[in-house]
Amino acid sequence: MTLDFSVVTDVWQSLVYGTLGTLFLAVAGMIIATIIGVLGVAILRTHMVIPSFLVTAFVEVIRNTPFLVQIYFIFFALPLAGVRLNPTMTAVLALGLNGGAYAIEIIRGGVESIPKGQTEAGLALGLHNHEVFRMIVLKPALRAIYPSLSSQFILLTLTTAICTSISAYELTSVGQRIEAETFRSFETYFTLTGIYLVISMVTMWTLAAIGRRAFNYPQR
Template sequence: MTLDFSVVTDAWYSLLMGVLGTLFLAASGMVIAMVVGVLGVVVLRAQMRIPSLLINAFVEIIRNTPFLVQIFFIFFALPLAGIRLNPTMTAVIALGLNGGAYAIEIIRGGVESVPQGQTEAGLALGLHKGEVFRLIVLTPALRAIYPSLTSQFILLTLTTAICTSISAYELTSVGQRIEAETFRSFEVYFTLTGIYLVISLMTMWLLAAIGRWAFSYPQR
């Protein structure tokens, strides 16, 4: 067997566009996941019975079913409800909901680790409940759980590869097209492996830098 990586280098522009597609899916999914995670915890802390049951049911369903099944369900179920989205937007929604379920559990654990006395102190100082949650509860909780969220978001970035199953435009779908045209499976998937590794390391570095900037204590 003779290796020929020219099929990969010749398709560098397509691979670059695939990388951008993957980064778009990952970034969009992360944003939605954070919004879902924070709102979910707010609802749970409000201790409203029916909404809390719905949030807990959502978390259990997402955590105990494969992502592939979830994205297929959204892709084929939404049109039955009269909602038609392209594969890319369907992938973004699926990634956001999947990441959001895990974010709810991570953020809830961080919030529950904040001593109740801090909340009571904030209320005693005359702060509004929303201000107490945002400034005294959520911010310290996010600082504590940020490494866990970072790991979850890196996993979410790699999960974008599954979105090729509904023809969403991302790196794996580009690789599959190149492989189908050239029949050079080893060269294509060896290259994709390296690219995903670089994406993961860069994402890890970027999120770590954001964490140092956003959650560092003031220097005295």
């Protein structure tokens, strides 16, 4: 077999746009997942029965069903209820919900690792419950679980490839189109593998840099 990588180098602009599409889906999904994670844990800490049950049910449903089924449900089933989203918005929502369920569990584990004495000390100083949660509980908890949360976000970045199943514009969809037009599967997917590796490494370095900047303070 003769390799011919010109089939991908000739369309490098499409690969760049596909990479940008993947990064957009990943970053938007991370933002939504972080918001869901923090709000979910805050609701669980209220110990209100119905809201806590809904959060727990959400986590269990998302964690115990395939992402492909989730994105299909949003894209194909929700329109029957009058909710119609384009492929990009569907992908962002599905990634955010999926990542949010895992973020809730990761953040919850970090929050529960904070000694109760710190919470009691904050209340004794006259801080409100939301101030205690934000400044005394959440920030040190995020510092403790940040590596795990970063790993989950890198996995979420790679999960964007599944979004090609609903024709969302991202790197894998571009690769599939190149392969369909050229029939050069090895060159196409070898190139995509390298690009995804670079994306993962850059994401890892970026998240590590953010972590060093955000949590650069003494433990005590």
